[in-house]
Amino acid sequence: MGETYQVTEQRSGQTFRCKAGQSVLKAMEQQGLKCVPVGCRGGGCGFCKITVLNGDFECGKMSRVHVPPGAIGEGEVLACRIYPLGNLIIECRPQPAGRLASEHTTTKVLR
């Protein structure tokens, strides 16, 4: 513990610090960034799915639906359940237009 690593989200170009033992999603939220979508924060909903392009990390438990067997080896994980062991380069999935610009959405989502 005590180490701090650098996480770079490639799609947005944003960079943030993440302490050893801290989840990548929590570190991002604490620094006020929104480059990875935030869902349940518990490995269940798959909202914060990312690909780790480079770097080592540990994982907590994640839903098999969103992280099927073998996906971890490909770096396809949930940001709320990975803990860096070094600097990371990550990439989140393509965002629907406008999502990064606003947390809010319209009723169209329901239709």
Added chain:
Amino acid sequence: MKKGVMRPGHVQIRVLDMDEAVKHYKDLLGLIEMDRDDQGRVYLKGWTEVDKFSVVLREADEPGMDFMGFKCLNEDVLGQLRSELIERGCEVEDIPAGELRDCGRRVRFIAPTGHAFELYATKKQTGKWGVGNHNPEAWPRGLEGIKATRFDHCLLYGPNLDETLDLFRDVLGFDLAEQVIAPDGKRVAQFLTVSTKAHDIAFIHHEEPGKFHHASFFLETWQDVLKAADLLSMTDTSIDIGPTRHGLTHGQTIYFFDPSGNRNEVFAGGDYHYPDHEPVTWDAEELGKAIFYHDRVLNERFLTVLT
């Protein structure tokens, strides 16, 4: 018309890690651990509930809801409803007594939304925890955390709301208490009751079947909701939104997630419904206010984050 279904009786929730889940539901939410079985399932309940359990946790590698059960008046009613479900074309599965500990036989069916529901009539009654029913005190000492009083309802996401309403109304005797109607006339949310509560089960339209939005637990007062929010912050628990008030049902609420990402709600207050009441209708254009009465805008997470 009432058909002998009394109330939501239990929900079985899948969790990724049982120890973390028990800590959440017991120490934080304040449910009482009542039993465990040889499958490793953990049985809990809110302290005011008379039956032995209402929440069953099962460890699995994906979170979500296995099934929700409704308690019926008696075994005759259960048999009658089983026949009516079959006449209606539902495939029913008979679960033998004892599969859930101290619970009688259960009749399981899949609703058109893709969710598994069960009817049952018999469950061991252990009484209100810590107070009983003879000269009972106001509340028991020794409750933990948020001190949730009872499992109240679930909100589920799936397709085929019309068919689901027909089934719940015609066969099971539920009423439509509240609804959200889109500009094209399509019902996109329905809150059903089998009691005088504003909802015993709620559905929101979603293309993917069988999704779980939340299980909800009842608190007495707005102050209890605020204290719940304090405890969620003290324990660094993932909050979705709140404390706030709903437009739909007008309950005072906070939403948060269990450690596996299943959403929970604790709420107080809310409207009531009798069978002669017309449904309350919200227009989909007012959905922000309908769901979050003060913010009057939706957060995307509430609509799309499901297990």
